[in-house]
Amino acid sequence: MTFADGHDGLPRLLAGLEPGGGAVSLAAHTRVHGPLPRVVTHQLIEEVERSGLRGRGGADFPTARKLRAVAERRRVGPVIVNGSETEPASAKDRLLLSRLPHLVLDGAVLAADAVGSRQVIVKVGENAVDAVAALDAAIAARDRDPVSIEVVTAPEGYVAGEESAVVHYLNGGDQLPTFIPPRPFERGYRGRPTLIQNPETLAQVALVARFGSRWYRELGTVADPGSALVTITGAVRASGVYELAFGTAMSDLLAAAGGPSEPLRALLVGGYFGTWMEASRAKALRLAREDLRTVGCTLGSGVLIALGESSCGLHESARVIAYLAGQSAGQCGPCVYGLRAIADSVAALADGVAHPSEHRRVLGWTSDVRGRGACHHPDGAARFVESALSVFSEEIEEHRSGRCRAVPAGLPLGGPAVAGGRLR
């Protein structure tokens, strides 16, 4: 298998994107990246495997394994592009779908071919009107695809992006997670083995298919090759979506977003299922799983929120866990009752009215709810709260004695922080 020469350095995914411009046309897309390559099915999966690409929706699962799990089965269903992007602060998938639809569709078409599927369904939240418009126009402009492509919109909501919820919705049910197994690759859309991938993952597949795994690995670390889209927001001068190489230092990530707009108290890495870190500690880390793991953290869906010293992490965390508790699908008792109890307790800690033992009680509950939902909603919420109580323990003490040093930072809840995204 031979490959075209890819661009050196960055940007890769965001190449050809003009600041303030609209969606990149098929002609412009082809000029930047070259035409959609014809690749032999099993060779694509092998090349993706060599690239080391992992899913960018938050679960971090090796993409080649997911492709292979579906390709090995018969009567394969559609490839679902999961553009739900329900993480409130994340804007990368919306940026890709609304501005670079052909890159995502190339990846979806290639993945469909690789797993033996004849159909692509792009699922987006109903508020993403710019993405729907760009996708509709892009689909109309493409006449060489060997598969059908359609766009489906669905109600918004934090758990609406969960794989099994997406499949359940497309099957005509409510957009709620289901009891797994079976997983979508075993029994998904209309009972068929179904590949479901994040838009960024598919955009990366489109590049690997053109330029090969060796090119892909020219950026990043050995364990985390390539580049990633990161939504950087909060106390930075230029919030936006940035494409950065894995292995980039956190301080350089912040610098990419114009640098901190004030001294930082903490960073939230991975969005609302993510982990708070002391700013001083976080800046020494790199954007790489091996580094993040040392502080019990993953990149999640690629969100980095900077919290300035003028904000109160405890208050912000209380707001976020209240939001997460409210976003429970309401199906599983431990999630419904557990997250509500946890949220109430964190609110009491933030209000300075909690008994000193409340802290321990919350940690007992976060430990109890982990792994006990049909989806990972309680697990993510528990991780978030545990890190908040650890990083903001000083604030808990201060609030108990009636002091709080902060003005509200207003972390985004229920909508993207960065409309349409900004360019690097």
Place this chain on the structure above:
Amino acid sequence: MSRRLRVNPITCEAHGLCAELLPELIRLDDWGYPILDDSAVPSELLGLARRAVDACPTLALLLDDDA
């Protein structure tokens, strides 16, 4: 072949019979929902585990073959 307990958290309605019948492997959380020991069920408890599975009013408790 070893077997493991699993609960479907969507169908479980916190009746709590399982924890009554098999306290060795099942405790209840603060809201009455079961927390299962997820290691292999010891052979001497298999009979009780089956009884707990049969007793669940919503058929939420499962005894899986180890994959």
